[in-house]
Amino acid sequence: MRMSRIALLAVLAAAGLYAQQAMPRMTGVDPDTGKAGDIITVTGEHLSKTDVVEVYLTDGKKDTKVQVSEQADASLKIKVPDKLAAGRYALMVLTTGKDPKFIEQPVKLNIE
Numbered sequence: 740m741r742m743s744r745i746a747l748l749a750v751l752a753a754a755g756l757y758a759q760q761a762m763p764r765m766t767g768v769d770p771d772t773g774k775a776g777d778i779i780t781v782t783g784e785h786l787s788k789t790d791v792v793e794v795y796l797t798d799g800k801k802d803t804k805v806q807v808s809e810q811a812d813a814s815l816k817i818k819v820p821d822k823l824a825a826g827r828y829a830l831m832v833l834t835t836g837k838d839p840k841f842i843e844q845p846v847k848l849n850i851e
Contacts, residue, residue: 760836761785765844768830772849777819778808779848781830787812792835796820796828796850797843803828825850 765783773779785791788810794817795802803823809816830844 760834761790763790763832763834763842763844765830765832765846768846768848771847772851773819774851775819775821775823779817779819780814781817781846782814783844783846784813786810786815786832788835790835791815791832792839793833795831795833795841796823796848797831798826798828802831819848819850823850
């Protein structure tokens with residue numbers, strides 16, 4: 740009886756870990772400098788539509804939503820918005836799921 744309770748708890752714990760959403764992580768941009776209308780390739784992991792619903796450029800004060808033209812697990816392509824002031828921007832994602840979160844990424848993009 741005691742062993743079956745331990746086995747049940749182990750199965751429930753494993754199911755809970757499996758059900759957790761993978762955390763999106765951006766690791767690079769190419770090119771790292773762009774201007775309005777440019778297409779930028781972002782690489783990383785867990786970037787598919789099942790993990791990321793929106794992508795933003797942020798300067799820490801203002802967040803600007805970007806258009807995503809292609810999206811896969813290991814990469815996505817974004818279009819630099821028109822009328823975005825020159826400067827250095829961090830990328831930020833809005834995750835999917837029951838409890839969506841904005842997560843600023845350690846990747847930076849320079850806008851001319």
